[in-house]
Amino acid sequence: MIQVGIIGGGGYTAGELLRILLHHPETEIVFVHSNSQQGKLISDVHQDLIGETWLTFTNTLTTDIDVLFLCQGHGQSVKFLEQNDIPDEVTIVDLSRDYRLGEEFIYGLPELNKPDIQQSKRIANPGCFATAIQLGLLPLAKTHEIKDEVHIHAVTGSTGAGQSPVPTTHFSWRSNNLSIYKPFVHQHLDEIKRSLTQLQPGFDQALNFIPVRGNFSRGIFASLYMNTELNVEQLHDLYHEFYANQPFVLLSQQNPNLKQVVNTNKCVLHVDKHGDKVLIISMIDNLVKGASGQAVQNMNLTQGLEETAGLNLKAIAF
Amino acid sequence: MIQVGIIGGGGYTAGELLRILLHHPETEIVFVHSNSQQGKLISDVHQDLIGETWLTFTNTLTTDIDVLFLCQGHGQSVKFLEQNDIPDEVTIVDLSRDYRLGEEFIYGLPELNKPDIQQSKRIANPGCFATAIQLGLLPLAKTHEIKDEVHIHAVTGSTGAGQSPVPTTHFSWRSNNLSIYKPFVHQHLDEIKRSLTQLQPGFDQALNFIPVRGNFSRGIFASLYMNTELNVEQLHDLYHEFYANQPFVLLSQQNPNLKQVVNTNKCVLHVDKHGDKVLIISMIDNLVKGASGQAVQNMNLTQGLEETAGLNLKAIAF
């Protein structure tokens, strides 16, 4: 059994990680660290876990583990690793953005870097928007077919904004509402561009990205389009080939809808040609494939487990 | 024109009051007081008021007005009136619960106390749950027909919890969720009992009240039932008679639904007999008839205006 520790256990991504790991056939949770919740039952904080665990949050640390998940806020992972000496043989999966752009950690998008992830013990888990957008574009980058600017519009659920209540996550404000934030300058663009450049050297097309706050809890619904000379058959071939061995990326022939992926580790893509443009719809659950599910997928790869272990999750569907 | 001032202008009930008063044919807003928002455009804080007013929040006070609305939190109205000398001739409508149970202010439920309200310059605006529940029971109390315990279940929108973001108003938590709070002991029971006793002296039946947090922004949906020997015709007669001259209380023959009243000052009641029991469904918008709309109704009555002035509001319907 893989021995697992979790840092930052009280937040959304840690809760989601626990929901998955408690039923993972190959893992054992050694500790769940939290300064704010220390001593409490985990199921008193993540209340849906009632009946699934009698673990409590701890504020002490052991390194006698195989995998350590860092689930604190952005900036906290760097601090944590400065203050704590984690042995080299312990695999670290960092869910913050602290190590996504550097060279110390492997960027943990399995559909891009699977062989490197399998060999690595330091994984930077991608951002949620970044995951949805990259999975929509990687096949085009692989074949150097991003030859024009890309137009991206993506709506995210409220869990993407984290656990601290703020005005834009107040139910009275957010229900039945929509709003844009950080248009053209969202911080995830950096990691997206780096990945595209990895596959398509010299990539320098504009990524025009409009992020939107949606009135639902879970999910990212992204549409992406650009001019292309590829026809629809070429496009379908290219996507099918790229994702042939990627168990969580599914190509839908039907017009898709977000709830197909909510509560799963899937990314569903729909690719079609409209005039001169290819339109790609890319959908994930921001807390699963966009965070904790992908972290488990990365753990599976680093530990030599089946990639899908513990990740056959029932969709909410309704 | 009635000259109006508002204290506590940055909160939900003040915003709602402004939405109504800005189109009221007989009022002029003299000032909107707010310590936290002082100097800002009102339409920069209550953003839906864009284009309707160029007023700014002030932190100074003038008493050269006809009506003063107190929209601060509970406990703040007492403090405010201790610290500020409001002339007797200025009508005060207090939206907090500070004066609902005392003798200094008239309890401002027009369907109960209209003649007194018309003569008064100190009005304590009722609570939202209290409004919905009392309007469901007053006709029975009037005829001394509450002869058994009453079973009350009421679901409230998130705006009832106020503007400060807290865990139970976080969108990620509240959407698609339900939960009970303060079962059998909600603080509004006191004002309800006082009103029932006013009509039915010696009233001492139990009011079993289960308040529920609903996953919608606006509205209160209450069901009330009790044993009664009255038959359905007697019940309908009793309710029709009691509300004959009350423009905002409507008796529905059809099975009602909450959105009939959302964004209006209406209370829709549906009364039916099931076996030995009368079932009353009572529905209001907690911010309108349950707060600011009722405050305007009280203002209208105290100022000798048409009771419905400024209160013919379009329902949201969908």
Place this chain on the structure above:
Amino acid sequence: MIQVGIIGGGGYTAGELLRILLHHPETEIVFVHSNSQQGKLISDVHQDLIGETWLTFTNTLTTDIDVLFLCQGHGQSVKFLEQNDIPDEVTIVDLSRDYRLGEEFIYGLPELNKPDIQQSKRIANPGCFATAIQLGLLPLAKTHEIKDEVHIHAVTGSTGAGQSPVPTTHFSWRSNNLSIYKPFVHQHLDEIKRSLTQLQPGFDQALNFIPVRGNFSRGIFASLYMNTELNVEQLHDLYHEFYANQPFVLLSQQNPNLKQVVNTNKCVLHVDKHGDKVLIISMIDNLVKGASGQAVQNMNLTQGLEETAGLNLKAIAF
């Protein structure tokens, strides 16, 4: 008082029209025609109208009116006018798309065609998406500044899909969901292009339009961007000038959110420059400014009333 008749009274847009007209200070509703609801109380079908009217639906027609609103489905207005002889002096406002592209009716977008509307008795009320998108682009077209393709993404509420229950309006499917329909080919593009060409002769830029089904009942939230050499001051000047005398179009300096406009006849626009691109956010309530509110605005203009008469509607805000 303006005498009004309504055809197709049982549907969403007729219900919304009634909600507005019943409180309009200058109109009297003479009849509400409906084949399917004939004989029923209007408030038994549009249940939120309880207490506001005792009118019933009729299946007979009188032409002794000033204004006739056609609220039937697309294709039905042509049939109706073939089968019924409406005198020339009766103003017709058609809410279907039957006459939007022809020459017989004036296209009833007041911000584009106000002088013609004021002189006309045949008005084709614009589509909801078309209204939001045109109001976002008209100032640029007026100055012939649409010099590149435009990227448009717009999310609509479920009321846009009409009253008949279908799979994509089933609550179990639509709640918490998003999906795209008719990408790049939505039928409203025709009326949009016609209007842009009216202001910018020879207009032939691509309008790349992604329509999205949103999980809310009311509202259209549109984002539009394109390359422009205009700087932000020039853009603001241009929009302020174009809308200086348009009471329902408001320019927001703040980042806007959809609920600012829900239940109102407003269109709120936010215009900003990002790099080489202008981003315009345009928001309306699809049933009000996108349908019945605009129809009343057109009625007001044709009848020589104040343009805003009956249209100072309280926003839902929450």
Place this chain on the structure above:
Amino acid sequence: MIQVGIIGGGGYTAGELLRILLHHPETEIVFVHSNSQQGKLISDVHQDLIGETWLTFTNTLTTDIDVLFLCQGHGQSVKFLEQNDIPDEVTIVDLSRDYRLGEEFIYGLPELNKPDIQQSKRIANPGCFATAIQLGLLPLAKTHEIKDEVHIHAVTGSTGAGQSPVPTTHFSWRSNNLSIYKPFVHQHLDEIKRSLTQLQPGFDQALNFIPVRGNFSRGIFASLYMNTELNVEQLHDLYHEFYANQPFVLLSQQNPNLKQVVNTNKCVLHVDKHGDKVLIISMIDNLVKGASGQAVQNMNLTQGLEETAGLNLKAIAF
């Protein structure tokens, strides 16, 4: 591997059954029967199953199976079994209400009838409201402690109303709305009374049940209260004892909320004393513990599998 067939494969409960069975470690789906969807890919109808199965719907039947699930509408199971000869050795789990009140099938509430279910090949799966309400009351009935009338209020998600779009499941109507239906006379009362009588012979207390249509897709949130002389310790002991060996019924010390159980087979109960009354909150997912999850639980019991096999489902939580 248990060989499984499904009748009525296109509906909600069949879809949910497939979501569970496709990842059940001990089952193999032999056929999914549907007259309306025959020939289509299952994942084209239940779209979230993309990537999980290449099965298609069939309109032919084989009886070479271990378990047959009947997922058609109420009344259809009787017809099906009249028209089709299912061998005695095939276990039938009927999700309709056709056999719940007769003697031919065992009433499949495991927490009531586990030994009988384990010995039976004909199981009538309980109703969703009935499950939530019974699980709230069984421990009291077991000790003959239901000595007064019970007050029950329960809100259900829209999936309880089935797949056919009707006015009360139209998103435009149902979102942000609440309404009551069948007060005091809901059809599930019969099966509830029968179970209570089974444990408390001669049971004849009134069950005052107010069912409510909620504005969410999944879940039942029920509150139940009655007078009792038991104190809170006695109540807790009684519930803990009754559910000691029932893996899916959890007793929460905290005030619970519906999303703890959504997408799981759990029933979370909270029991507390308020004055003379015991208040029980009982929550399930209507499609899982209230339908298809419980059907799988029954299958597990009849086939000698672990009761929880395939039912450790990740909660949606948000």
